[in-house]
Amino acid sequence: MTFLAQALMLLAGLAVVMLTLTLLLIGRFYERSAGRRSGYQLFLLPAGLLALAGVFAASDQTGRAGSALWLLGGGSLMLLCFSLYRQMTKRSR
Amino acid sequence: MIFAEDRTGKRSFPVRSSECSLPCQKRMTTLLGMGESLGLVGVAAMLMILGLLSRRLGAVLKLPSAYRWAYAGSVLVSLAALADLVRVAAIAEESSFPAWVTASGFLLGFVYLPLSMGLLAGLVVVWRYWRWLLTRSDH
Numbered sequence: 688m689t690f691l692a693q694a695l696m697l698l699a700g701l702a703v704v705m706l707t708l709t710l711l712l713i714g715r716f717y718e719r720s721a722g723r724r725s726g727y728q729l730f731l732l733p734a735g736l737l738a739l740a741g742v743f744a745a746s747d748q749t750g751r752a753g754s755a756l757w758l759l760g761g762g763s764l765m766l767l768c769f770s771l772y773r774q775m776t777k778r779s780r
Numbered sequence: 781m782i783f784a785e786d787r788t789g790k791r792s793f794p795v796r797s798s799e800c801s802l803p804c805q806k807r808m809t810t811l812l813g814m815g816e817s818l819g820l821v822g823v824a825a826m827l828m829i830l831g832l833l834s835r836r837l838g839a840v841l842k843l844p845s846a847y848r849w850a851y852a853g854s855v856l857v858s859l860a861a862l863a864d865l866v867r868v869a870a871i872a873e874e875s876s877f878p879a880w881v882t883a884s885g886f887l888l889g890f891v892y893l894p895l896s897m898g899l900l901a902g903l904v905v906v907w908r909y910w911r912w913l914l915t916r917s918d919h
Contacts, residue, residue, distance in 0.1 A: 692884065695892040702899035703823055706830065709906045712913040713833060754812035761819025768829040775833070
């Protein structure tokens with residue numbers, strides 16, 4: 688049971704990182720094609736934090752460091768996603 | 781600086797504030813556990829945004845509406861966040877919740893499994909709508 692939980696958590700961390708990097712690529716494509724700043728480089732921060740959180744959660748189930756990393760990574764990811772979506776759907780004047 | 785008295789109660793000596801008592805440690809663990817649930821809410825929001833962007837791209841390119849998988853993934857991850865919050869509350873207030881909420885089976889079945897399935901749904905949407913970004917040459 689513990690092995691399965693750890694494997695699922697590690698895979699979840701990997702999937703979150705892949706999805707975050709996809710958003711980074713979407714932001715980069717938008718910046719290059721529309722010529723407006725999207726701040727796509729900032730997506731590296733939640734990607735790194737969530738990758739570490741996945742590793743921590745898989746290695747130590749009760750670790751506080753893993754919880755703090757999930758909080759920081761998830762919070763920053765949410766802010767960046769909303770910011771990117773608003774930027775991309777904003778009508779140009 | 782916090783001071784503590786020795787056994788005789790006469791002499792006081794400084795104690796590092798990071799040395800937390802047991803209830804304080806439990807409170808901190810509970811707060812961080814709730815923070816973990818909030819982090820999962822952030823992941824659910826990411827899937828929702830990914831679904832919205834995929835819907836716009838699909839409308840332009842006339843792709844089949846597979847973006848709904850991202851919405852379903854977002855709902856699954858939100859459910860995992862809620863279950864995680866309930867588990868953290870149950871660990872903090874053991875008397876108010878049934879024992880099975882704190883069991884490892886609950887964590888696996890109601891948190892890790894929906895989280896993994898939701899993220900898998902997000903990866904399917906990424907593959908169907910955005911895989912051209914991976915192979916696209918910018919130069």
